[in-house]
Amino acid sequence: MNRIRKLQGPALILALLALLWIIVILVLLVLKPSVFSLATVTTILQFSTILALVALGQAIVIMAGGAGIDLSVGGIVSLSAISGMLALKLGLPAFLLPPACILAGAVLGAFNGVLVTKLSILPLIATLGTFFVYSGLALALTGGAAQSGVPSWLLIWGRGVFSGIPVPFLTIAIPVFAIAGIVLMWTAWGRWIYAMGFNERSARLVGIPVDRARLILYSLSGVLSGAAALISLAWLGSGRPNIGQNLELESLTAAMLGGIAILGGRGGVGGVFAAVMLLVTLKTGLLQLNVNTVWQVGIVGALLVFVLLADRLSQNWR
Amino acid sequence: MRQLRNGVFSLNGREWSLLVACVLAIIVFSVASPYYATSGNAGTVLRNSIELLLVGLGMMLLLAMGGIDVSVGVVMGLAAIGVGRALGAGVDPVLTAFVGPLTGALLGLLTAAVIVLGRIPAIVGTLGLLGVYRTAIFVLLGGQWLSGLPTGLTLLLGTTILGLPVAAWVIAFAYLAVWVALRRTPFGLHLLAIGNSEEKARLSGIPVVKVRFATFIVSGALTGLAATFYVANYRNVEMTVGSTLALDAIAAVVLGGTSILGGKCSLVGTVLGVLLLRILQNGLLLTGVPSLWQPVVTGGLLIGVLGFEVLSNRLSLSQLGWASK
Amino acid sequence: MLKHIRKALAISALFLAVSTAAFAQDKPKVAFVPQLIGIPYFNAMEAGGNRAAKELGVDFIYSGPVDTNPVDQLQIVQNLIDQGVNAISVSVLDASSIAPVVEAAKAKGIKLFTSDSDAPDSGRAVYVAQATDEGLGSTIIDELVKRVGEDAKIGIVSGEATASNLNAWIGFMQKQAAAKYPKLKLLEPQYAGGTAERAAQISGDLMAANPDIKAIIAVASTTCPGVAQAIETAGKIGSVIGAGYCSPNTARSYLKSGAFGFTVLWDPAQLGYLTVWAGKQLIDGKAFEAENKVPGFDNPVTYDAATGILLLGPPAVFTAENVDKFDF
Numbered sequence: 001m002n003r004i005r006k007l008q009g010p011a012l013i014l015a016l017l018a019l020l021w022i023i024v025i026l027v028l029l030v031l032k033p034s035v036f037s038l039a040t041v042t043t044i045l046q047f048s049t050i051l052a053l054v055a056l057g058q059a060i061v062i063m064a065g066g067a068g069i070d071l072s073v074g075g076i077v078s079l080s081a082i083s084g085m086l087a088l089k090l091g092l093p094a095f096l097l098p099p100a101c102i103l104a105g106a107v108l109g110a111f112n113g114v115l116v117t118k119l120s121i122l123p124l125i126a127t128l129g130t131f132f133v134y135s136g137l138a139l140a141l142t143g144g145a146a147q148s149g150v151p152s153w154l155l156i157w158g159r160g161v162f163s164g165i166p167v168p169f170l171t172i173a174i175p176v177f178a179i180a181g182i183v184l185m186w187t188a189w190g191r192w193i194y195a196m197g198f199n200e201r202s203a204r205l206v207g208i209p210v211d212r213a214r215l216i217l218y219s220l221s222g223v224l225s226g227a228a229a230l231i232s233l234a235w236l237g238s239g240r241p242n243i244g245q246n247l248e249l250e251s252l253t254a255a256m257l258g259g260i261a262i263l264g265g266r267g268g269v270g271g272v273f274a275a276v277m278l279l280v281t282l283k284t285g286l287l288q289l290n291v292n293t294v295w296q297v298g299i300v301g302a303l304l305v306f307v308l309l310a311d312r313l314s315q316n317w318r
Numbered sequence: 319m320r321q322l323r324n325g326v327f328s329l330n331g332r333e334w335s336l337l338v339a340c341v342l343a344i345i346v347f348s349v350a351s352p353y354y355a356t357s358g359n360a361g362t363v364l365r366n367s368i369e370l371l372l373v374g375l376g377m378m379l380l381l382a383m384g385g386i387d388v389s390v391g392v393v394m395g396l397a398a399i400g401v402g403r404a405l406g407a408g409v410d411p412v413l414t415a416f417v418g419p420l421t422g423a424l425l426g427l428l429t430a431a432v433i434v435l436g437r438i439p440a441i442v443g444t445l446g447l448l449g450v451y452r453t454a455i456f457v458l459l460g461g462q463w464l465s466g467l468p469t470g471l472t473l474l475l476g477t478t479i480l481g482l483p484v485a486a487w488v489i490a491f492a493y494l495a496v497w498v499a500l501r502r503t504p505f506g507l508h509l510l511a512i513g514n515s516e517e518k519a520r521l522s523g524i525p526v527v528k529v530r531f532a533t534f535i536v537s538g539a540l541t542g543l544a545a546t547f548y549v550a551n552y553r554n555v556e557m558t559v560g561s562t563l564a565l566d567a568i569a570a571v572v573l574g575g576t577s578i579l580g581g582k583c584s585l586v587g588t589v590l591g592v593l594l595l596r597i598l599q600n601g602l603l604l605t606g607v608p609s610l611w612q613p614v615v616t617g618g619l620l621i622g623v624l625g626f627e628v629l630s631n632r633l634s635l636s637q638l639g640w641a642s643k
Numbered sequence: 644m645l646k647h648i649r650k651a652l653a654i655s656a657l658f659l660a661v662s663t664a665a666f667a668q669d670k671p672k673v674a675f676v677p678q679l680i681g682i683p684y685f686n687a688m689e690a691g692g693n694r695a696a697k698e699l700g701v702d703f704i705y706s707g708p709v710d711t712n713p714v715d716q717l718q719i720v721q722n723l724i725d726q727g728v729n730a731i732s733v734s735v736l737d738a739s740s741i742a743p744v745v746e747a748a749k750a751k752g753i754k755l756f757t758s759d760s761d762a763p764d765s766g767r768a769v770y771v772a773q774a775t776d777e778g779l780g781s782t783i784i785d786e787l788v789k790r791v792g793e794d795a796k797i798g799i800v801s802g803e804a805t806a807s808n809l810n811a812w813i814g815f816m817q818k819q820a821a822a823k824y825p826k827l828k829l830l831e832p833q834y835a836g837g838t839a840e841r842a843a844q845i846s847g848d849l850m851a852a853n854p855d856i857k858a859i860i861a862v863a864s865t866t867c868p869g870v871a872q873a874i875e876t877a878g879k880i881g882s883v884i885g886a887g888y889c890s891p892n893t894a895r896s897y898l899k900s901g902a903f904g905f906t907v908l909w910d911p912a913q914l915g916y917l918t919v920w921a922g923k924q925l926i927d928g929k930a931f932e933a934e935n936k937v938p939g940f941d942n943p944v945t946y947d948a949a950t951g952i953l954l955l956g957p958p959a960v961f962t963a964e965n966v967d968k969f970d971f
Contacts (some may be wrong), residue, residue, distance in 0.1 A: 039725045047718050067579075069441075115621060119628045122579065124441075125572050125620065128565060132617025140610040144804025144834065146739040159743055236713075238739035242805050245712050252445060262439045287722035293680060293709055294456035301449020308438045308446070351852065358877065359851040365876065366844045456709065461686035465868060466896030475876075548840070551876070553896070554868035557681040558837040603848040609833040610804055 012314050013259030013267075016307060017274040021281060028285045035288045038164040046166045046235075048280040050077070052173050052273065053228040054247050055254035056180060057109075057221030059272045061123070062255055064217050065197030065264025066210075071127040072112060073225050073251055075134025077244030080104040080229035082138045085147035085239035094151040101230040102223055108134060109222015113215035131248060138241040147239035158234020168231045176224070181269045193217070197264025253300060254279055257307055329586060332575035332627065336590035339623075340597055347601035354604050364486075365475070365551070367596045369394070369563070370570060371489055371589065372544040375496060376537030377567045378588045383533050384513045384580030385440040387429065390541050390567060391560030392451040397421040397545035399455065401471075402464035402555040411470030415546050422542020423535050425451070430534035434527055448564075455557060464555040471550035485547060492540060497585055509533060513580025569620050570595050595619070670702045672728040673922035675758065675915065676719050677707035678736050678806070679837075683890050684864050684911050685734070687971040688759070691915025698938065699923050704728060711803050711837065713737040720744045724753055730922035732771065734759035738807045741765050754925040758918040760808035761952075768925055769951050771918045773909040774958040776808070779888070780815025782958055783907050784824070787858050787886055790904050793824045795857035798849040799832040800842055800870055802863025809862050812888075816860070830856075835866050842869025843876070850877050858904070861887030867906070871897035891961050891969040898963045905962045912971055914955055917944065921953055 028035050054073045061068045084101040092100060108130070115126035160167035184190035195203040196210050204210050225244070232243045258275035260267030279300060286296055329337065348355040373390050380387050387393075400421040404414045433443040474484045500506030508529045511519040520526045549555065572578060573594065574587030598619065599612050675692055677685035689705040696703035704723065708715035713736040723731050724747050731753060735741050741762045748755035749766070758771040774782075787797060799816070801809050813832050820827045833849065835842035846859055846869060861870040867889035874885050875897075884904035885897065890911070897903040920937050931946040931953060946953050961969065 034727070035725070037725070043718075043721050043725055046721070047714075050714075115625065119625045121621070121624045121628065122577075124578055125568075125624065128569060128572075129617040129620035129624075131565075132569070132613040132620070134617075136611065136613030136615075136617060139804050139834075140608065140614055143608075143610065144806075144810070146737055146805070146807070148739050159746070232714075235743060236717075236740035237742050238737075240713060240737060240740060240805065242712075242803070243714065246710060249445065249448075252442075253449075256442045256445070262442055283718065284722055287706065287719055288726055290704055290706060293706060293719070294453050297449040297709060298453025299449075301446040301451075301453075304446035304449070305432060305436070305438065305443060308442060309436050312437055353851055353854055356851070362847040362851055362877070366847065369840070452709070456681050459681060461681050461683060461689075463683055463868075463893065465683075465893045552839050552843060552868055552872045554839055554872070554893075556839055556865060556868065558865060559839070561838060562836070562841075599844070600848050600851075603833070603845065604852040606852075608831060609835070609845050 013271050013307065013311060014274060016310060017257070017259075017271065017278050020303075021274070021278045024278070024282055024285050028288065032288055035285070040284065040288075042161055042164050042166060044277070044280050044284050045169045047284075048276050049166060049169045049173050049231055050228045051247070051250055051254060051280065052169075052276045053176065053224045053231070054244075055251040055258070055272050055276055056177065056269060057224035058251040059255040059258065059260045059267065059269065060180070060193065060217050061221045062260050062262060063197050063264055063267055064193045064214055065200055066116075066214060067123055068116075068197075068214070068217075068264060069123050069127060069252070069262075070109075070112065070218065070221050071124065071248045071252075072108070072130040072134050073221065074244030074247035075131045075136075075138070076105055076108045076222050076225035077229045077232065077247055078138035078241055079108060079134040080226040081233055081239040081243055082142055082147060082241055084229065084233065085149065086141065088149060089147070097151065097154065097233070098230050101233065102226040105222040105224070105226015105229060106219050107222070109225065110215065110219040112222065113218030116218060117211040117215045135242070135244065138244075142241045144241055146241070148237070150233050150237050150239070154234040155237055158231060158237075168234065172227055172231065176227070177269055177273055184269060194265055197261075197266070199265070250279075253304055257304055259311070330575065330584070332623075333584060333587050333590060335623070335627075336574065336587060336594055340590060340594050343594070343597050343601060347597075347605060350605045351601075354601060359600070359604070363593075363596050363600050366600070367592050368485055368489065368547045368551070369544040370566060370592045370596070372492060372540045372547070373563060373567045374570050374574075374588050374592050375492060375585075376540035378571045378574070378576050378583050378585070379496065379509065379533050380440070380537050381568075381571060381576050381578050382513050382580055382583035383509050383530065384516065385433070385530070385533065386568070386578065387444045387534070387537060388441065388564045388568075389429065389444045389448040389451055390537070391563035392448055392455060393422055393425045393429075393538060393541045393560075394545045394548065394563060395455045395555070395559040396425060396451055396458070397542035398548050398555045398559055399458050399464065401546050401549040402467055405467050405470055405549065406464060408468075411473070414471060415474065418542040418544075418546030418549070419539040420542065422545065423539040425542075426535040426538020427531070429538065430531045433534070434530045455559070459555070459557050461557075463557065465553075467549065467553040467555075469553065471546065472553075474547065474550045488543070492543065493585055493589070496536075500583070500585075505529065505532065510581050510583070513582070515581075566595070566616070569616055573620055573623055670700060671730070671923070671926045672702045672704060673919050673926070674704040674706065674723045674728045674731045675918055676716060676723070676731065676733045677705070678716070678734045678760065679711050680707040680709060682864060683892060683971070687890065687911035688915035688918070691910075691912030691917075692919045693915075694912070695916040695919035699920060701919065701923055701926075703919055711736055711806065713740050713805075717741070717744055720755075721747060724748050724751055724755075727751070728753065729926045730754040730756070732756050732758040732918050732922060735762045735807065736760070737805060738762035738765065741767075754922065756921065756925065758921075759914060760806075762807075763950075767951070769921055769931065769953055771914065771921050771953045771955070773911075773914050773955045775952070775954070776811040777815045779907065779958055780812045781819040782960070783860060783886060783888075784816050784819045784827070786905055786907065786960060787860070787884075788824055788827065790884060791857040794826045796828045796830065796853055796855055798830045798846070798853065798856055798859040800845055800849070800859060800861055800866050801832050801834050802837055802865050804834040806863070813862060832862070835863075835869065837863075837865050839865065839869035839872070842866035843873040844869075846870045846873035847877060850874075850879060850883060856883055858884045858886060861885060861889065864889045864893060867893050867897070867903075871900075871902040874902040875900060890971055891966045892971060894961065895966050898961065898966050901963075905960050907958050907960055909955055909958050910969075910971065913940070917953065917955055
């Protein structure tokens with residue numbers, strides 16, 4: 001017990017998430033052992049890929065403080081996917097589709113960054129505005145129609161499975177999380193981000209280029225959303241104007257659940273990854289047990305409140 | 319505090335710009351569409367603004383206190399279920415009208431208990447509650463919408479007193495009550511002080527917990543009141559009720575000049591923000607712009623107004639700088 | 644400590660044994676995945692499916708997303724596939740994105756078919772149709788012309804702009820109007836998302852923008868209350884009539900007040916029944932005949948082998964006169 005008490009912040013959250021995850025698995029194991037197959041693992045990873053990428057972007061933006069938040073991530077995913085497909089229709093060579101999606105994400109994210117850093121609009125409001133604009137544009141430009149015509153070689157990548165692991169997860173999600181983890185833990189850049197989030201004024205005083213760093217982080221969040229858009233194209237085989245629906249709330253939930261402090265300066269990518277896994281495993285488990293889906297939203301909401309309360313209590317202990 | 323004393327009968331910069339924007343929009347739309355400037359259409363716009371005006375008022379108080387509530391849409395939904403059930407069961411319409419605010423206030427109390435006592439950041443806490451309340455809506459409705467409810471509450475919209483519909487009186491009263499509470503009672507001072515700095519407010523002996531509880535309850539009650547009007551208007555409660563309300567309300571209130579950092583709010587601005595949004599949505603459709611563009615306009619307006627203000631402030635500051643040199 | 648663990652293990656082993664026994668039933672499983680749960684229409688389909696399951700001796704699973712989000716729908720279908728449900732029917736939200744699960748189902752030998760909303764080129768086993776999209780689109784236009792004449796202006800208010808079945812119906816409405824009634828003027832469709840509030844707002848604006856409008860069509864069942872309410876509020880009962888694809892229970896009071904002239908729908912419970920029946924046929928490996936006798940159905944159900952469509956029958960038209968005979 002003493003050791004648990006000594007756990008704090010991210011470590012406590014990570015332990016808590018792991019515990020919850022194990023509980024979910026155990027309950028499933030007891031109630032429905034047939035679930036445990038490679039196919040289930042593939043399914044879980046397949047449906048976590050997009051959320052994982054978007055949640056990572058959300059997490060780094062929040063971590064860097066300055067009331068950082070990105071409500072427009074879902075809009076960026078939708079609009080990047082749509083602009084990629086529209087560009088294809090306008091004659092863009094098919095092999096340029098992946099960079100086009102990611103570039104679109106970067107531009108949209110950078111626009112958020114400009115609003116936040118150059119115009120000093122509060123992130124919640126700036127990205128609320130771009131949320132309306134981006135998701136609205138994706139629908140208005142297409143009239144709601146799905147955009148077909150994804151090149152078939154992209155589908156091979158998007159739907160491929162390598163020894164039980166979906167290829168997009170293997171080739172994008174894992175490397176991205178590994179790089180993000182390394183950068184945050186062991187590089188000056190990572191320390192800058194924590195420093196900015198922890199205390200912006202002193203970060204500025206020691207000469208960290210806070211505004212430039214923040215602009216880059218918003219762009220990076222956009223890039224990750226663009227990558228998520230690309231994965232959705234390669235997996236579904238069509239560009240959907242509302243593919244990013246609800247991702248802003250889901251990614252926020254995952255980031256918060258993963259122990260990212262809403263005020264910044266605290267948290268790590270491991271927690272975010274664990275939170276995404278927990279959320280998707282939980283959903284999968286409930287579906288496998290044929291629990292009515294109306295309970296999903298409630299359980300996830302209650303879980304969020306519970307984890308935050310636990311985090312708060314752990315701070316009181318100290 | 320000066321913000322507090324002025325800004326009632328004299329408009330500040332943002333409020334002026336919004337007023338000008340509203341007037342300009344009305345002029346442009348009147349020229350563009352022969353059907354725009356009719357009393358019928360004006361009624362439509364006002365009627366469509368009722369819920370957002372009330373929910374926005376509550377949201378304004380929360381933002382001014384440095385709080386936020388992203389679950390107001392589903393709170394309205396739950397309150398609407400309460401009103402609808404009561405109406406369907408044949409309860410007296412006058413009593414039914416109070417079911418909404420009461421349910422809303424109770425949910426506000428619950429929200430406050432989680433946020434204030436648990437000391438969770440409001441945005442995350444209400445995000446969690448949003449999920450919980452949504453499930454509650456599903457379970458309560460169980461796939462059967464409340465449809466074709468009795469017309470008992472319609473008198474709220476149909477009856478006029480001194481030439482104005484009851485709804486207008488209720489909204490005016492709500493705004494007046496909030497104005498009095500903000501400007502003439504310690505509650506207002508305390509609320510804005512907490513918005514400025516919760517720590518300092520606590521140190522100076524302000525009953526922070528009590529004030530925060532009260533604000534969440536008032537916001538809940540206002541949202542519940544909106545639910546009463548929702549049922550009166552549509553006589554139908556479906557499962558998706560209020561799903562876009564929270565973000566719309568935040569956008570309208572911020573457009574009106576209330577800062578999400580707290581400590582500053584504007585009643586006139588909130589009204590103008592809501593009206594401008596509704597005027598644009600209505601006018602664009604009347605002039606032939608497809609409804610799918612409406613969110614783009616909402617977002618563009620938000621970014622445009624706030625960005626413009628920053629830029630123009632900067633410009634005037636730099637001009638001052640030149641002058642002093 | 645060790646004792647506790649041993650105890651826990653014993654209890655969980657017991658659980659395991661009991662639950663495996665409970666799950667080891669031989670009944671084949673048929674699932675239906677609606678576009679959205681919590682709306683009366685799909686609830687009625689669920690009820691029909693349950694009835695069929697009891698009568699035909701199968702297990703029926705009903706599970707769908709809480710938002711009209713195609714990825715959530717895919718996740719539900721994928722999990723049903725992983726569970727090894729024998730036949731899965733889907734009311735497709737978006738025809739273009741269903742392909743991954745169709746492949747996954749084929750790989751596991753699971754019968755995946757569509758019901759209520761189709762994905763024609765996906766390789767699904769069969770489509771259980773309430774009526775053809777064309778029939779639905781043209782019926783509503785024909786019925787409207789009967790009431791407002793050929794020389795009229797008609798507005799369209801739909802739900803989600805991304806719903807492929809609703810868009811198909813709108814397409815056939817426009818086609819029918821262009822082919823048969825050249826004087827009829829269909830306005831551009833407007834999209835209200837899922838809320839009655841937005842539908843009312845948009846309908847009110849449409850009536851203001853077009854004072855000579857004669858009718859408004861509510862395409863999604865979620866938009867019916869809003870459209871009707873807007874007509875009542877604007878005091879245009881009699882001069883503008885509402886119409887749409889809504890269930891009698893949702894539309895009853897509007898039909899009686901005159902805000903709605905009629906609604907076009909089929910019996911969703913029957914459709915649910917037929918869906919489960921079709922699933923059972925597929926599991927049993929029985930081919931569909933050109934005309935099939937389904938228990939509880941008065942008329943034989945037709946099957947078109949070329950398109951792979953099993954047809955419930957022509958849609959019914961509900962009006963103020965006959966609406967009280969129905970309860971769904």
